[in-house]
Every structure is written in structure tokens, then in C-alpha cells.
Amino acid sequence: MRHLLTVAAGLAVLAASACSAPTPPRSAANPSATPTGPAALPAPTGVHPVGTTALYLKDTSRPDPWNLDVDARELKVTLWYPTKQRDGQRAPYMTPKESELAMRRYGIAGVPDDTLSKTRTNAIKDAEAAGWGLPLVVLSPGFTNPMSTLTSLAEELASRGYVVAGIDHTYESYATTFPGGRVAECLACDSDTDPGFGTGVVRGRAADVSFVLDQLTSKWDGSRLIDRSRIAMAGQSIGGAAAVAAMLKDSRVRAGVDMDGTTYARIPKSGLSRPFMFMGSPQHTPGGRDNSWDRDWKLLTGWKRWLVLSGAEHESFTDGPLLAGALGIRPPSSVLPAARSAELTRAYVVAFLDQHLKSQRQPLLDKPSSRYPEVGFCPATCGQS
Template sequence: MRHLLAVAAGLAVLAASACSAPAPPRSAAPSATPTGPAILPAPTGAHPVGTTALYLKDTSRRDPWNLDAEARELKVTLWYPTEQRDGQQAPYMTPKESELTLKGGRIGGVPDDTLSKTRTNAVKDAEPTGRDLPLVVLSPGFTKPMNTLTSLAEDLASRGYVVAGIDHTYESHATTLADGRVAECLACDSDADPGFGTGLVAGRAADVSFVLDQLPSKWDGADRIDRSRIAMVGQSIGGAATMATMVKDPRVRAGIDMDGTTYARIPKSGFPRPFMFIGSPPHVPGGGDNSWERDWKLLTGWKRWIVLAGADHQSFTDVPLLAGALGIKPAYGLLPAARGAELTRTYVAAFLDRHLKSKRQPLLDKPSPRYPEVTFCPATCGRS
């Protein structure tokens, strides 16, 4: 079932399933007075955070969207623990990326570079620290650049993870490539095609496997990564791509789908690696998207399915945190932006700590009075 995403005046025109249909035309004018630059919440871990960007080219594949490109180019943003607290603050995005993101989301009435002024918590090109660090791959939703998962990435890095966020080129409104070209969303014209979701997640799975192949030789800090401890987390189509990647690549030990309809088919014999669904109310059993119910029956290892009351498709991203800077009154349901970020960070980290660091996490065993918004499915929500 394809149901349109409720967003703040069109910042993201994705669907609550993993793919999107264009939102109907609407006014581009903000509905409130902008509050100044957005400030991402501070990371909760013990480490300062560094970040750097890698630009990779897969010459074994033609780009699936740009028929003039003979190779698949990718931008990978890394976040990691560092000891360096001072230095240049990493930009959230460039002014041109901000302009194209606002244009793609039909946001007007604010300067084109508004999103580039968002304050992050990472030091650009800081020296990494630590040894045997687990690796987490992040994959964003369709049309959204990797930047929109920055708050989660920074938090995980502060907790001792290396995070590799992949911009899947031509699948978002703006991705700056190695030579300074800004790739726009060529895939956006194809999202209604039959089999689009299945093909998209297969391509993203190939992107992830290529990044895992290349990372050891392309990043000077790669020797700090424990390559036996890799997980993947994605939002929307990125969550669907997490499942698709794990089916194909055994290096990814554990995965999380944040509010994304799944497309890759799990073998009928079952899938034993740890997996967690975390979503908004439409993803309760019987809520309209049956892909989670279908896959739940085939997950034969450790698994959880949790739903956040009041959440919306964007609650697992930075999008609600940006609303004030854009002068928008959020249309995200009942979950405040800061609380949505807290819940996402908390439950994602608990899952990763359990499965990549072997730390006991009672939070994942039953409901907690600290987080009454969280319901464990399928037993206690909807029909099982």
C-alpha cells in the first residue's frame, strides 16, 4: 500500500512505504517565522566526533540512473570517535545542496542556503581514535541526502562506532561528487515504474557491498575497524535496502529497518541474523503495510518489532529538527522532534550494543516506563 507521507510543507516528498509518489502541489511559503539556524542535538556518548568524506568509483558497474556514466560514483561520509574537540565544524550540507533540497521539497520563503547553516557536532577531518571499532552502515530514504541522518550518525560515533553513511547517487535531490558536480535526483522520474522498489534496493545492496570492499584501502583510519562486527541501519527505502543487503552480503551481521516497506525476499528456509523493525503507527500488524508481517515470519534469529506512538515517517530522521529553521509548523503527528530523535538514538544504539558489542540490553526485552511511546509488536499491538 502506498500512502503519502505527512511532511512539513513538503520538505520531503517521500511515501510512508519505502518509495515515493510526488506530493500534490502546495504553497511553498513557510507557515511560521524561522527561528534561526537549526542545531542538532548533542551526541550522548563519551567521545568527541570526527567526520570526513570519501569519494568512490565502481568501474565494474554502469550507473543505473545516469546512462551517460560508465561507472557508479558514490559519496561516503564517515563519522567516528576522536580525541579532537577543537577544529572546523563539519558543514551539514553545502549551500548548493541546501538550495536543491529545498527546491525538491517545495520549500520557499527562506534563503536557499538555510540548511547549510545547520549546526552539527562533528569536527571536519579530525584524527580518529580507538581500536577494534564496530562499523555501522547508514542508508537514507529515497530523495533524501545522507545528511538527514546526521544526528543519529553523530550519536553512534560518540558511542564508539565508525559510521559509514552512503549517498546513493541520483536517488536524492543533491549529492556533491568528487569533482564538485552536484548530482540531482534522476531516479525520481521512475518511482512509479513496476518493480521500482525491488530494483532500487538491489542497487543499494550493491552500493553497500562495494563500499565494504573499498573501505579498507580508501580510508586511512580503516585499520581501526573490526571488520567482523558490521551492521546496517536504514530509513524508509534505506531500511528496505538493509534487508536486501543482508540477504546478499553475509558480512553485515545485524540490521535495522526504520519505517521502510521491504522488497527483498527472504529465503523460505528463514533468515537467522539479528534484525529489528522500528516504525510509526502505520507499521503495526494489519496497519496497511504487510511486508513486515510477511518478513517477521521468516526471521528465525533474534528479532524485534517496535512501534513509536505519535511518530511519523520522518521522525527517524533530522527532518523534524529542521522545521524551526525553515519556519514550518511540523505536521509530524504527536511526537516532538527532540523526543523522536532521543527514541531513535536510544533504541538503535541498544540494538547495536547488544549485537556488535555483546552488551546486555534489558531495554529491548520489554516495554520501559521511561519510553511509554514504545510498543512491542506483534503481540501487544494490532493483530499478530
């Protein structure tokens, strides 16, 4: 399992990921392009202003799978949620130290180390939450990526009336910052060629998800915000693979989305009957380089969709392309533009969740759309747009 760093398509910064089908390096990016100034995430399109806060949780029932010197699993969970507050301090995208470590890890030079920390977000830090009994969506990022790489999607979901819990899986990304400024760097990053690595990662992430659900639905002070009967999970790369693993482990997760992630958890022959959606780049076309979706498609026995976006790359389902200009990276013209990839990701993930957590039928999920011609429905029309 050899996974190569992608430094083009704008996302080399943050979303080159292990634990997916290999993505070859692209030399078409122009690393000497002039930086455009601080990046800004697109505004959410829902009716609600968005608040955000961070929780720091410790699972004393199990040791950390990566740090053998600690006997408890520590997790940072970022929450996004609807609020009535429209003014206040915007939440930071990441800390300057996290930005520095990201730049170092992905070989980005020629711009200040704190560039990524200056990315403009839309959520108000520590705003008071509005509402109660809202559906909950758990988000899980790709391997080596912090949870911040899915911020645009998280803000969109919160603006549409969801509570979002984004999990930083400690020691699986280049940096997770805990209170007091302590930074947990990536201990798992030198293990991705080990036999059974992907299977072990998704098993551990499923345990993280179940622990977080226990905390949020019963022990957290804000648990009234959440409707325990309406919980879904979505993730990118191995975070998407972890959605399958979490659904197999925990029946509270009613629906799942895998965004361009090779799957590892084996679905039993009896099948997985809860709603599931694959959404990926052309490498996930049936019969393509990654055959894990072909295998699992047959075992999804409930409502299911398999979408492929023409022009998408592995990173297109993250914030990475949106940050390219700030880093002086010019994506190849053949790659789906950053704003469009964000729009497509938001549109289809929101439609899936609205249908399965809010019982609002979404015709967008029934067939190809003239509004979004890049999206093919597999196995019938994917790759034909």
C-alpha cells in the same frame, strides 16, 4: 506505487520519501510560522568527541544503474568516528547548493535558499580518528534524501564508539556533491511508479553496500579502524529496506535495522537468522496499511524485534523534524516532538547495536519501558501506549 509529499510534521523538507507506504499530505502544519533561526542538531550523548570526513569511491566493475552515460558507479561515503579532538571546524550539514535544491524540490518558500546549509552539527571536519578495531555501522537514507538527513543518528553512534559509513546513493537523492563542486541530481525520481522499482532500488543499494565494505575493510588507508567481524546496517524508508537486501547478499552484515521502510527483497523460506529490528510508525502496526513487515516477520528466524512508536510519522526517524523550526514549519500537536523522536531513535538503535556488535546485553530491548512509553513491542503491545 504512488507516494505523496509530506509537508508537515516538520519534515517535509527532507524526509518525504518514495518507496514506503504512502503518507498523505498534512495541512495541519503552519507554513507561515516565524522561522526560529538556524537549526542545531542535538549533542551526542556518548563519551567520545566526533570527527567526520568524506570519501569519494568509484566502482569500475559495474555501470551506474541510473545514468546510462557513465560506465562506473560513483559514490560519496561520509564517515563519522570517535576522535580525541574537541575543537575545530564543525562539518557543514550540506552545501548551500544542496540546500537550494532541497528547498526547491519540497516546495519550501519564505526562507533563504541556504537555510538548511546553516544547520549546526557536532562533528569536527577531518579530525584525526581515535582507536582501532571498532564496530562499523552502514547507514542508508530514504529515497530522494541525502545522507545528511541521518546525521544526528550518525553522530550519536560515533560518540558511542562506532565507525559510521553513510552512503549517498548517487542519482537517488536531490543532490550529491562530488569534488570540484559537481552536483549529481536525482535521475531516479521520475521512475518510482515503474513496475519493480523498489526491488530494483534495494538490489542496487545492496551492491553499493558490498562495494563500500570491500573498500573500507581492505583498501582504505584507515581500515585498521574497523573490526571486519562487527558490521551492521541501518536505514530509513527504502534505506531500511536495503538493510534486508544487503544482509541477504552479504554475510559480512551481521545485524540490521529498518526504520519505517516497506521491504522489497524477498527473504527465502529458509529464513534470515541474523539479528534484525523493525522500528516504525503506526502504519507498520501488524495488519496495518503496510503488510510487508507482517510477511517478513515470519521469516526472521534469529533474534528479532518489531517496535512501533505512537505519534511517529515516516520522517520521525530522520533529522527532518529537527529542522522544521528553521523553515517556519509548525508540526501538528499530535506528532511526536522532534527532540523526543530523535531521543527514541538514538536510544533503541544504539541499544540494538550495543547488544549485537558489542555483546552488551540491553534490557531496554526485552520489554516496554516506562522511560519510553511511546514504544510498543509488536505484536503484543504495539499501538497500546
